[in-house]
Amino acid sequence: MQTGIVGLPFSGKSTLFQTLLSNKADSAEFKKKHLSERGIINVYDKRLDRLTALFNPRSKVHATIEYIKVPGLDPQNENGLSPQFFANLKTVDEIILVVRGFEDEIYPHPSGKVDPRADIEFALAEFLLSDMLIVEKRIERLEKQLKKVRNVTDERELQLLLKCQKALEEGKALRTISFNDEELKQLKGYQFLSSKPRLIVINIDESQLSSSEEVTEEYRDYQAETVSVMSLCLKIESEIAELDEADQEMFLEELGISEPALYRLVQKSYDLLGLISFFTVGEDECRSWSIHRGMNAQQAAGVIHSDLERGFIRADVVSNVDLLKQGSLAACRSRGLLRLEGKDYNVKDGDVMEIRFNV
Ligand SMILES: Nc1nc2c(ncn2[C@@H]2O[C@H](COP(=O)(O)OP(=O)(O)OP(=O)(O)O)[C@@H](O)[C@H]2O)c(=O)[nH]1
Ligand SMILES: [Mg+2]
The missing domain is CATH 1.10.150.300 (Obg-related GTPase Ych/YyaF, coiled-coil domain)
Structure with missing residues (x-):
């Protein structure tokens, strides 16, 4: 599953991309980030963090999403947008349109005026x-x-x-x-x-930080057509991402927010792709897995390993909320919260599953 990032020149595409990459799945690759136009990114999930705190496993593995930067959306191109731009964009499953809402004299807006609505109209018309x-x-x-x-x-x-x-x-x-x-x-x-799901991201000015909800509201009329609109300040988000964990918390507190807006962006783009997560837990590993909404337990097992799908018998299922509340799988079992489900069970977002199989 791929998400393509597009936007006019100086709208904040690179800032978004680099900020996303600070949570790159493969950290060995991190150094190469400036060379890369694509990156696999961990999907932030508080539920996985809480499950990890409960099980204290040797490893924690996030579900991932691939983002790619697709340059070339430029209204100043005399010959119109290049065929290469459209060819690149065609292969993505979802489009994030970064729209400039911030003022900056050093980087003038290509059309000379910051006007998010005009930029959205331009992109959608193209x-x-x-x-x-x-x-x-x-x-x-x-x-x-x-x-x-x-x-x-x-x-x-x-x-x-x-x-x-x-x-x-x-x-x-x-x-x-x-x-x-x-x-x-x-x-x-x-x-x-x-026909692709699209997320419009209004990159607001630092001065608008406290009114981001109101800004989003201004573009509500696009919601039906483009599926989702949100506004955030990428400059602040990139500053947050550079801090270590303790400083991050302090900075967020100063700003009066509980988590980076970037997390919401990643979750939203995940959502728009029609993906949900289920978890596997244990002392060895806590992990979140992506599946398409509507998949049954047997198909979900296949995402872990084809053997699990082939030899699927049943799945032990409990919601992460119940598990976190009870504190252990044994407690869930004794209270009847851990259910035995068959292959046709429709997996829900946030389910914790253990697959019983035989090959
Ligand atoms: N003030 C302010 N500046 C920002 C914000 N987001 C990005 N910028 C700055 O605007 C400039 C352009 O941002 P980029 O992320 O490079 O934009 P881009 O879309 O990748 O631009 P091109 O690759 O040149 O088309 C950079 O100097 C950023 O630091 C923001 O929210 N507020
Ligand atoms: Mg750039």
């Missing part, structure tokens, strides 16, 4: 346009083909693309249009930008 061009080209080819030989498959695809075209011409993101399962499957191959 995404729609890119989809529209793909749709048009494909429709043209299908119509040509159908003139030669009629066939049901092409006919059906044409109908679907006409439906997309109509929506796009009305300025609607494909994400806001309802499609049935078969249509969705067919659409996947096109990797349309306006």
Whole structure:
């Protein structure tokens, strides 16, 4: 699963990327961070921290997410955005759009004025346009083909693309249009930008720090189309990330916040990807695993190891809340909170599981 970071020049893409990388999963790679345009990042999860405190295991392993920086969203490009930009963006599963809200004379805004709404409109219009061009080209080819030989498959695809075209011409993101399962499957191959989950991040000025909620509220009208909007000050976030743990706590307290806003960003992007976490616990290792929302216990077991999926018998399941409250698996068992679930059990976010299997 990949999340692409885009934004106009001097919007804060690199600041976001570097700050995210300070929580890089593979710390040996850390030194190379300035060379890299992609990085695998630990997903912050307080629940995992609490479970780790309870079990005191030899190792703690986070679920991870891959972020890549996709440069090239620049309204000043005379020939429009490059095909390479769109080609790179097509392969990501989710888009984070960093939008500049801060003033800084040394780094002038490319259009000369800080105007988040204008930048959002520009980016969203480019995404729609890119989809529209793909749709048009494909429709043209299908119509040509159908003139030669009629066939049901092409006919059906044409109908679907006409439906997309109509929506796009009305300025609607494909994400806001309802499609049935078969249509969705067919659409996947096109990797349309306006059908991907998108998170708009307004990079606010330090002076707006205490009114970040109000700023987010100003852009509420984008919520339906783009799925999510949040505002944070990346400059402050990057300063927080540079501190060691004790100083971090003090700084957060001074700012009057309980955790870095960056954590929320990571959680939100995780959420938008349709991912949830379950945990495995023990003295050896406490670990969070990512699965797609809706996966059953057997499929989730397969994320740990294919043997566990193949030889799946049952799963012992307890919510992390109950486990943390009771203090041990034995206590959960004796109070009937640890349940034995079969392969069809729909795994919930925050479940702690132990898989029984036989191969
Ligand atoms: N005042 C202020 N400055 C910021 C903030 N976020 C980023 N900057 C500064 O703005 C400048 C541009 O930020 P970058 O993260 O390099 O932006 P970018 O989008 O990667 O820019 P390009 O790669 O050049 O397109 C840097 O000097 C940052 O330190 C912020 O929230 N407030
Ligand atoms: Mg940069």
